[in-house]
Amino acid sequence: MNEAKLRAVIIGCRMGLNHAKAIASLPEFELVGLCDLNADTARDAAAQSGGTAAIYTDFAHMLQEVQPDVAIIATPTGSHARLTIMAAEAGVKAVYCEKPMAVNMGDARKMMEVCEAANTLLIIGHQRRMSAPFITMRRLMQEGAIGKPRLLRATCAGDFLSDGTHSVDILLSLTGDEKVKWVLAAMFRQDVEPGLPDQYDYAIFTGRRYGHAVESGMMVTLEFESGLRAEFLTGDARLPGSDYQDIEAIGDQGRLWRAGDSANPQLQIQDAQAGGFRAAELDAPDSFNDGLPGVFRQLAISMHTGTPHPLAASIAIHVMEVVMAAYESARLGRRIELPLQQDRFPLDLMLEGAVTAP
Structure with missing residues (x-):
């Protein structure tokens, strides 16, 4: 593949350490930014993945300054929708968001809508x-x-x-x-x-x-x-x-x-x-430990050729x-x-005492 390297950033550097190592191992990508609320966590991820990525504690600042092609979101589930939407609205070409997609269907649908409007490829981390x-x-x-x-x-x-x-x-x-x-x-x-x-x-x-x-x-x-x-x-x-x-x-x-x-x-x-x-007999050696590199290799192919990704959000939404x-x-x-009409997280409604559908 002769295309220019895709510039990638990661937010959430505890779980994102594995993603940083995967991205750093692939010639299709350049890891240019790592963001975490704890700067030391981001620095540690940088050190373990090559040490060249810039360190940030503010995602919006990183997006504005680095202008990446790819954003990888490895933060707790409650922040997935907000950060995905932020990345798409900043012009990021592709977002890899860790599973689960969101906390509720309303947020998941909004993620899809914003990414489609921005022509941002959204994939969800069901790599298994x-x-x-x-x-x-x-x-x-x-x-x-x-x-x-x-x-x-x-x-x-x-x-x-x-x-x-x-x-x-x-x-x-x-x-x-x-x-x-x-x-x-x-x-x-x-x-x-x-x-x-x-x-x-x-x-x-x-x-x-x-x-x-x-x-x-x-x-x-x-x-x-x-x-x-x-x-x-x-x-x-x-x-x-x-x-x-x-x-x-x-x-x-x-x-x-x-x-x-x-x-x-x-x-x-x-x-x-x-x-x-x-x-x-397996079709190929078990590549679970190589799962993330495989996901990101396919992401590069999808971005360059338009080939659908196996982890596309259109699958994950179901x-x-x-x-x-x-x-x-x-x-x-x-x-x-199905289709489900409830946009909120039903467990939240249960804890609020809402026994019947609103």
């Missing part, structure tokens, strides 16, 4: 769908390795917005991003004292993470337009002892199982060839809709048909 186990899983399902898919299952630690967003995106990707018809969910939330700070440790529940309210556990069922169903167990409702992002596809002639991030083998299949599970529909179902105690 680009990893070898799920690419292989999707191909095997399409080839009929397990017959007709009947049920998809996912379980993981964490809350349904922060962590379940990965699960939803993975299962949607396995179907070729088929649309969801309806969502039915139940959730529970431990009592907590008001005013406790955000907590990132799964083992300590304060009722808030990443700038938004969270639940203790959730159980979700949904149906795709084809009639295929999916089930999710997250947080304290997850299967005991299960690994993070334990994913299974069940067909009428077999099963595919990715037993979590630390599973070995990474993907197993049960079909007519054997009574139990055996390792499935993931967001499914996640929010689960919370709305839990709030109202009934099945929610």
Whole structure:
């Protein structure tokens, strides 16, 4: 590729350290700015990624002074919409925003609208769908390795917005991003004292993470337009002892199982060839640790050629809709048909005591 290097900036340098290392490793990009409320955190990210990026504590100032081609947003979820909109309105050509897209559908839709009006490419960090186990899983399902898919299952630690967003995106990707018809969910939330700070440790529940309210556990069922169903167990409702992002596809002639991030083998299949599970050969070496470089390589290609990106916001907005529909179902105690009409975060409405739809 002979095009000039794309000038990239990152805001949120704790999580963004991984993004900084990925960008610095790629010849398609030049890392020109790092922004964090704590300047020392930004300096540390600069030192670990080559040490040449300018340091900022103000995102607007960085955008104005650096005028980047790409902005990478790796801040807590509550700031995603505001920072994405700020970048698009400043003329940034592409924004990579970490998952989940936003805290509510109103913010997510606004992000899409502003980026489309500004001709800014927006992608959301659901990079797991680009990893070898799920690419292989999707191909095997399409080839009929397990017959007709009947049920998809996912379980993981964490809350349904922060962590379940990965699960939803993975299962949607396995179907070729088929649309969801309806969502039915139940959730529970431990009592907590008001005013406790955000907590990132799964083992300590304060009722808030990443700038938004969270639940203790959730159980979700949904149906795709084809009639295929999916089930999710997250947080304290997850299967005991299960690994993070334990994913299974069940067909009428077999099963595919990715037993979590630390599973070995990474993907197993049960079909007519054997009574139990055996390792499935991946299409390529597992590149999960290379996930971000792969995402950004594809971003450069998309920016130069107009090729759609696998993590496009047009896909992520449906993931967001499914996640929010689960919370709305839990709030109202009934099945929610899509498209979702609720723009606010239903868990906020629950905590405010709004039992019925406004």
